[in-house]
Amino acid sequence: MAQRRIYFLLVLFVLCILIQTEAQSIKIPLRFKDNKLVLSTAFGKNQCQIDAEIQFNLCTSIISKLSDNQSTDNCGSESTGEIDLLTGDNIYVAPFDLNGLKTSLTFNIPSPDQTLNYGLKSLCFGFGSYQLQSVLRNLFNQGQIKQPIAYLYLDNVLQNQKKGDVTGFIELGELYQPKIQKSDYLKYLISGNRGSYYSIKNVLQFQFLGQTFNLSTNQSHFNFNSPYYSFSTEVIQQILKTFKKKDIQYKIKANPQKQSSDKSMYIVPYIDQMDDIQVIFTQESTEYSYTISISPETFSRKIENDDYELLFEEVDSGIDFRFGNTIFQSYYFGFNQLDNKIQVAKRGKQKIISI
Structure with a gap:
C-alpha cells in the first residue's frame, strides 16, 4: 500500500513538472476594429473565425450571434450544463486557436432577449473575473501558462486606430524576451x-x-x-x-x-x-x-x-x-x-x- 502511494505521488510530481515545462508565453497580435482592440481567433469544432474584443475590467467571455446566418452553437461549441450566476447566461466550452496555441475556453452565450450582451464577441482578461469565464483562468488551470497575467504593449496607436493593421500584442503568462x-x-x-x-x-x-x-x-x-x-x-x-x-x-x-x-x-x-x-x-x-x-x-x-x-x-x-x-x-x-x-x-x- 505504501509503495502504491509513493508511486502515485511520484507520478503526480512528474506530471506537475511536465505541466510547468510545457507552460509558455502566448503572444497574440492585436488590431483595432470599430475603435476596439481585438484579436483574431478560430473556435468550435467547425473553427469559425471571429474578431473578439479583449476586455480587462470586470467582464466575462461572451460569444453570441456571429452573423445574420450563423449562430454560436452551430460552430461546434458544447454546453457545460452550468449557468453563470452573475449574468444568468448558459456556459459553453469549445476548442480555440490562439495564434497557433490549441486550447479549450469557456464562455457565455446570452439569449437574444439580453440586448446588452447579445451580439457581443469578447474574451475576458479582466479584473475580478477569476471566478467568471476568462481566458487567463482557463489557460492557467490547464497548465498552459505559468501565471494568470496578461501583458499589453502597442505601437502606432493613433495611425492604426482606423486602419486595422496589427498595432501590438497581448502576451499571456510571461513576457518573452521583452525589450526593456x-x-x-x-x-x-x-x-x-x-x-x-x-x-x-x-x-x-x-x-x-x-x-x-x-x-x-x-x-x-x-x-x-x-x-x-x-x-x-x-x-x-x-x-x-x-x-x-x-x-x-x-x-x-x-x-x-x-x-x-x-x-x-x-x-x-x-x-x-x-x-x-x-x-x-x-x-x-x-x-x-x-x-x-x-x-x-x-x-x-x-x-x-x-x-x-x-x-x-x-x-x-x-x-x-x-x-x-x-x-x-x-x-x-x-x-x-x-x-x-x-x-x-x-x-x-x-x-x-x-x-
Whole structure:
C-alpha cells in the first residue's frame, strides 16, 4: 500500500513538472476594429473565425450571434450544463486557436432577449473575473501558462486606430524576451482594488509644467480602447490655469465626432513648450517610488492647420486620472487576474517589427 502511494505521488510530481515545462508565453497580435482592440481567433469544432474584443475590467467571455446566418452553437461549441450566476447566461466550452496555441475556453452565450450582451464577441482578461469565464483562468488551470497575467504593449496607436493593421500584442503568462529600457525592470505597483477596474493606488505626485496637482482619489485607471487621458474637472481647470500662467496659447473647440463623453478638443499651436506629465507611484513592498513619464508626443496628435490636439478629456465620475492607450507605446503593463496586481517597465526604443 505504501509503495502504491509513493508511486502515485511520484507520478503526480512528474506530471506537475511536465505541466510547468510545457507552460509558455502566448503572444497574440492585436488590431483595432470599430475603435476596439481585438484579436483574431478560430473556435468550435467547425473553427469559425471571429474578431473578439479583449476586455480587462470586470467582464466575462461572451460569444453570441456571429452573423445574420450563423449562430454560436452551430460552430461546434458544447454546453457545460452550468449557468453563470452573475449574468444568468448558459456556459459553453469549445476548442480555440490562439495564434497557433490549441486550447479549450469557456464562455457565455446570452439569449437574444439580453440586448446588452447579445451580439457581443469578447474574451475576458479582466479584473475580478477569476471566478467568471476568462481566458487567463482557463489557460492557467490547464497548465498552459505559468501565471494568470496578461501583458499589453502597442505601437502606432493613433495611425492604426482606423486602419486595422496589427498595432501590438497581448502576451499571456510571461513576457518573452521583452525589450526593456536599460536600468529598468518589471516592478509591481500597489493595486487599487477599486470596484471592477484595474487601478494603481498610492499616487504620490502628479506633475506637469512644473506644477504639482492634487488627486482626490489617489488612484489611476486605464482607457484600454481610447487614446484620451482622463482628468477630473478640477484637474482640467488647474491645467488650463497653468497654461495661462505660462502664456501657453490654447483654445477649446467642440467636436461632436470625438470618441469620448467629453466633446471638447483642447488645441495648442505647438507642443515644444510642453514637458512630460509625470505620475509618481509607490512600488509594492518597497520604500521606493516609480515615475511614469508621458511625453508630449504621447498625449497629443497633429491636426489641421499644423495645430495639436491634446489628448485630454474631462470626466465627472469620481476618477481623477486615467491613462490613454498610447501609454502602452512607452511601457509594458502586466495585469495579474488572480490578485489584481499590476506590473510596469519602461520599453526600449525598438518598435514592433514582426508578428
